[in-house]
Amino acid sequence: MSILLTQDTRIIVQGITGNQGRFHTRQMLAFGSRVVGGISPTKSGQMVEGVPVFDTVRQAVDATKADASIVFVPAPYAKDAAFEALENGIRLLVMIPEHIPVQDSIDIVARAKALGATVIGPNTFGIISPGEHTKMGIMPNHIYQPGPIGVVARSGTLSYEIAFSLTNAQLGQSTVVGMGGDPVVGQTFITVLEHFRQDPDTKAVVMVGEIGGSAEEEAAEYLETLGKPVVAYLAGRAAPAGKRMGHAGAIIERGRGTLESKEQALRAHGAEVVTMPWQVAEAVRSVMS
Amino acid sequence: MKQYEYLAKGTLKAYGIPIPPGQLVRTPEDGAEAVATIGPAALKAQVLVGGRGKAGGIRFAQTPEEGRRVAQDMLGMDLKGYTVELLYAESKLAIERELYISVTTDRNAKKPLVMASLAGGMEIEDVADDQIVKAYVDPAVGVLPYFGREVAAALGLEGTIFKEFADLVVKLYQIYREKDAELVEINPLAVVDGHLVAADARLNLDDSALYRHKDVTVVDEGSALERKVHEIGLAYVELDGDIAVMANGAGMAMATLDAIQHFGGRPANFLDAGGGASVGPTAEALGVLVSMHPKAILVNIFGGITRCDDVASAILQVKQTTGIPVPLVVRLVGTNEKEGVALLKAAGIEAYSEMAEAAEQAVRLAKEAM
Numbered sequence: 153m154s155i156l157l158t159q160d161t162r163i164i165v166q167g168i169t170g171n172q173g174r175f176h177t178r179q180m181l182a183f184g185s186r187v188v189g190g191i192s193p194t195k196s197g198q199m200v201e202g203v204p205v206f207d208t209v210r211q212a213v214d215a216t217k218a219d220a221s222i223v224f225v226p227a228p229y230a231k232d233a234a235f236e237a238l239e240n241g242i243r244l245l246v247m248i249p250e251h252i253p254v255q256d257s258i259d260i261v262a263r264a265k266a267l268g269a270t271v272i273g274p275n276t277f278g279i280i281s282p283g284e285h286t287k288m289g290i291m292p293n294h295i296y297q298p299g300p301i302g303v304v305a306r307s308g309t310l311s312y313e314i315a316f317s318l319t320n321a322q323l324g325q326s327t328v329v330g331m332g333g334d335p336v337v338g339q340t341f342i343t344v345l346e347h348f349r350q351d352p353d354t355k356a357v358v359m360v361g362e363i364g365g366s367a368e369e370e371a372a373e374y375l376e377t378l379g380k381p382v383v384a385y386l387a388g389r390a391a392p393a394g395k396r397m398g399h400a401g402a403i404i405e406r407g408r409g410t411l412e413s414k415e416q417a418l419r420a421h422g423a424e425v426v427t428m429p430w431q432v433a434e435a436v437r438s439v440m441s
Numbered sequence: 442m443k444q445y446e447y448l449a450k451g452t453l454k455a456y457g458i459p460i461p462p463g464q465l466v467r468t469p470e471d472g473a474e475a476v477a478t479i480g481p482a483a484l485k486a487q488v489l490v491g492g493r494g495k496a497g498g499i500r501f502a503q504t505p506e507e508g509r510r511v512a513q514d515m516l517g518m519d520l521k522g523y524t525v526e527l528l529y530a531e532s533k534l535a536i537e538r539e540l541y542i543s544v545t546t547d548r549n550a551k552k553p554l555v556m557a558s559l560a561g562g563m564e565i566e567d568v569a570d571d572q573i574v575k576a577y578v579d580p581a582v583g584v585l586p587y588f589g590r591e592v593a594a595a596l597g598l599e600g601t602i603f604k605e606f607a608d609l610v611v612k613l614y615q616i617y618r619e620k621d622a623e624l625v626e627i628n629p630l631a632v633v634d635g636h637l638v639a640a641d642a643r644l645n646l647d648d649s650a651l652y653r654h655k656d657v658t659v660v661d662e663g664s665a666l667e668r669k670v671h672e673i674g675l676a677y678v679e680l681d682g683d684i685a686v687m688a689n690g691a692g693m694a695m696a697t698l699d700a701i702q703h704f705g706g707r708p709a710n711f712l713d714a715g716g717g718a719s720v721g722p723t724a725e726a727l728g729v730l731v732s733m734h735p736k737a738i739l740v741n742i743f744g745g746i747t748r749c750d751d752v753a754s755a756i757l758q759v760k761q762t763t764g765i766p767v768p769l770v771v772r773l774v775g776t777n778e779k780e781g782v783a784l785l786k787a788a789g790i791e792a793y794s795e796m797a798e799a800a801e802q803a804v805r806l807a808k809e810a811m
Contacts, residue, residue, distance in 0.1 A: 228652060253650035254546055255580075255621050261551045262580045277745075292745040292776055307692020312775070313743045313796070333691055335548050335623075362692055365548040390680070390698035390708055398676035398691025398713040400649065401548070406566050428703055429696050430797045 153353035154281030154327040155302070155344075156244060156270060157220070163288055164212050164242075165190040166233045167224035168200050172248070176224070176290050177201050183293045184285030188216035191233075209240045220244035222278065222288045230274065231256035238263055246288045247273035247332070254400075257336040264338060271338025275399070276330040277308035283326065283353075291315075291328070299324015301436060302348040304341060305360035306331050306367075307399065310387060314360055314432050321433035326354040333399030335364075341371030349378050356381045356440050358432060359423070363388030364402040364409040372417035381439035382423040385432050386411055442646045445487045447529040448658055449644035452620065453627070456612045459638045463531035472512025473505040475530035484511050487527040488520050489662045496520055501533060534640060539629035540596075541565060542609060544578075544617040546624075553578040553617060555610060557592050561629035584614035605637045620657075621650030666733070673725050675713060682707025684807045685735035687726055689714050689747045697741045700796060706804030709735045715747070723755035731759060736807035737768040741796060744775025753781035757788050768806035772799035 163180070167173040168190025178201050180187050187203050189212040196207040206212040209221070221237040223230060227249045237245050238260075245264065252274045264271045272279050278289015283298030291308070295316040301323050305311035308330060315328055326348075331339045341359060348354045357380055361368045368386065375382055389411050391397050393404040404410050415425045426435050444452070450460045462479045466472045476482050486498035493499060498520050502508040508530070518525045539561035547554040555576045560568045574595040578584055589610030593603045609630075616625050624645040631640040651657060661668045663679075670677035676691065680698070684706050688694040691713045698708040710733070714726050730738050742752050752773060759765060773781050773792040782792045793799035 227649065251649040253621050253653070254623065254647050255618060255650065258546065258551060258553065258580045266581070290746060295745075295775075305692075307690060307695075309688075309690025309743050309745060309747075310692030310696050312745045313693060313696070316743070316774075336546060336551050340549065360692070362695060367549065370549055387692050387695035387699060390702045391695060391711070392678070392680065395678045395711075396676070397678060397695050397711055402691060402695065406564070428700060428797065430795070 153351055154284045155347035155351050155354070156329070157279050157281045157284065157286055157288060157327065159184070159186065159284045159286050161220045161244065161286060162186050162188045162216060162218045164188060164209065164216065164218040164221045165203070165224065166209070166221055166237065168192055168203065168205060169195050169198070170224055173224040174200055177203060179293060180287055183287050185287055188218050209236045209242065213240050213242070218242070220246070220288060222246040222248065224248055227251040231260060234260040235263060238267055238269055243269045245269060245271045246276065246278050247271060247338070248276065248278065248290060250275040250333070252334065254334070254336050257334060261336060261338050272329065273332040273337060275334040276332035276337070277311065279327065279329050281327045282324060289330065295319055296328065297324040299326065300353060300355035301325050302351070302354040302357040303328040303360065304331065304344040304357065305329070306333055306362050306401070307360065307387065310429065311360050313429050314358065314385065317430060317433045318358070318436065321437065323433060323436055326351060333401055335401040341367050342374045345371065345374055345378050349380065354380065356383070356436055358436060359384040359418070361386040361414060362399070362402050363391050363397065363404055363411055364399070366408065368414035369417040372421040372423070375418070375421040375423055383432055383435045383439060384418045384423045384425045385429055386414055389427070442648050442651070442660060443489045443662060444644040444646060444658070445489065445527070445660065446485060446642060447487055449642040450639065452616060452644055453639050453642055456616055458609060458612055459636065461532045461534055461638055461640065463529055466512050466528035466530050469509045469513040469516070472502065472528070472530065473509040476502050476508030477505040479530065479532045481533045482508065482530045483533055484508070484515060484528045484530050486515060486518070486520055486525040487529055488523045488525060489660065490521045490523060493520065498525070534631055534633050534638065536629070536631045536633060536640065538632045539640070540606070540632070541568070541628045542613060542630050543624060543626035543628070544613050544622070547577065550577055553580060553614065555584070555592060555614070557596055559596055565628065578614065583618070584611050586611055601635060602632065602637065609637060620644070621647040621654065623647050666729070670712070670726070670729055673722060675715065675722065675726055676711070678711040680708050680710050682709045683736040684803055685709045685730040685733055685738045686741070687712045687714050687730060687738070688741040689743065693741060693743060697739065697796070697800065700800035701739065701804060704801045704804040706807055709733060720751050720755045720758065723752055724758045727755060727759045728763065731763050731765055731767070735767055736810040737770065737803045738765070739799060739803035740769070740771045741799060742773050742775070744773070744778065744781070747775070748777045749773045749775060749781030750777040750784060753784035756790070757784065760788060768810060770799050770803040770806065772796055
């Protein structure tokens with residue numbers, strides 16, 4: 153089983169004729185994702201990897217009954233693409249681009265909330281449900297395997313590192329969700345954990361966080377409601393205050409967003425907090441036994 | 442990106458928010474001229490460091506002659522590692538009371554947040570929660586005049602100040618939206634002669650939105666080395682250790698620093714070579730690390746979109762041009778791992794597959810190099 157994304161999810165790719173869109177459409181199809189269409193204005197009638205291309209989301213939705221979209225357009229055009237998807241009935245929206253202006257993200261997230269749609273990202277690697285053989289994202293296909301562990305992460309490569317270590321320890325994943333590295337993103341740890349709570353096949357959850365903001369602190373209190381074991385690993389112990397560590401959102405500002413306060417809050421509410429990424433799999437094994 | 446105070450003030454003025462009379466000072470003569478024009482003045486160093494006043498970055502001058510002398514003293518001075526090249530002279534205010542107002546983005550609520558307080562003049566973090574009025578903005582609605590009046594009323598303001606404050610909230614939100622600000626803050630918001638004046642201002646802009654603000658003066662607050670790496674388009678932060686680090690992805694790069702610290706080493710930098718970097722930029726980034734003369738270099742790659750053979754090629758390229766005269770530890774797993782590891786092996790470099798072992802080895806080699 154999985155959360156948010158299943159084999160029935162019908163996916164379109166906005167920006168399918170670009171390099172990224174094309175490459176990842178192929179990868180998604182190889183993993184088993186039901187990619188039913190792509191969008192690229194003035195390119196309708198073309199095929200990309202056997203997938204029909206449309207000029208508008210409306211045409212694609214009419215022709216394919218798509219209900220989810222993954223966006224690969226450059227950041228300055230991302231707000232337009234997101235609104236086009238939302239206004240045409242897309243209810244699961246994965247925003248891959250980095251460097252989308254925060255004001256645009258605020259508008260996208262607010263509109264999605266009003267329409268009851270789910271936004272993953274921006275600046276995310278996406279979402280993958282190995283047991284359902286489907287993904288919407290840019291993560292490598294070979295590092296996942298089906299299983300009972302839910303993973304929610306802020307960062308891409310670090311989550312790959314951890315997912316692969318779980319796979320190597322025979323701890324498969326139900327769904328892996330990338331929230332995104334920007335200051336304003338569609339999901340919080342709490343919204344994703346709530347989905348994991350409702351999924352009977354998710355038996356334990358791994359949280360991969362980092363410095364900046366207070367998403368981890370906010371999530372801590374929710375862990376008791378979750379009622380499933382949680383292992384947390386957070387990056388940024390060695391990060392100085394006031395410096396952006398790559399992600400726009402990874403910054404300790406005016407004394408807020410430190411690792412210490414996050415780890416303390418998570419521990420206080422029952423999470424098993426490990427300090428190095430290679431300790432995650434062992435900790436998951438122990439909380440599950 | 443933070444803006445210098447004089448630029449922030451210029452933006453406020455353009456939106457009709459009152460600021461004290463002021464002018465830029467680049468030479469001692471400018472200092473004399475400024476005081477002659479605006480009267481007794483505060484001369485403020487235009488640097489982007491916190492605690493400027495306490496560090497000696499704000500001084501006062503009563504007469505033109507004093508203005509010259511103070512400017513002479515301040516120009517070229519070192520302020521927390523930054524050389525002062527520009528001063529902003531501003532009319533000294535007879536402040537009756539100090540308020541606080543800001544608009545920022547609340548990351549958890551995912552909405553703009555207006556914060557206001559009667560306790561201005563100190564950092565808002567030091568003000569007790571019950572003395573701060575917080576009002577979230579629905580971005581689809583924006584800030585209409587009634588919203589400003591509600592905030593002014595919640596503060597308990599009356600009369601002229603009530604009206605001026607309500608109007609200020611609307612204008613500040615306009616700046617926040619139209620300039621793509623992360624933060625626009627007036628602190629203190631002074632009452633002078635019964636009217637509001639922006640005595641100090643902070644304006645932080647969203648780097649990701651600079652493409653649509655061609656008129657903005659871009660200020661890179663980084664060190665010389667940081668600025669150099671930022672120019673190649675990579676995220677880079679200088680640290681004070683001696684083990685140089687390159688990793689792919691921001692999270693991985695942070696985790697790699699943590700791992701070095703875990704084994705008792707000290708990282709020299711944060712460098713995210715990108716989630717899918719190709720040979721060229723990777724080699725360029727590694728070249729920068731070599732030029733820093735660290736005690737050791739640790740390259741930590743989990744190839745997802747990044748291909749291990751590309752990374753290996755980049756390493757070999759740099760080895761050919763610079764010889765890489767310091768110990769190099771490479772951890773390489775993921776896409777095209779076999780090809781990458783074979784390439785390195787042929788050049789006499791053994792790649793690690795475990796992050797922990799690689800980090801531990803880098804720390805060991807750095808210690809031996811001392």
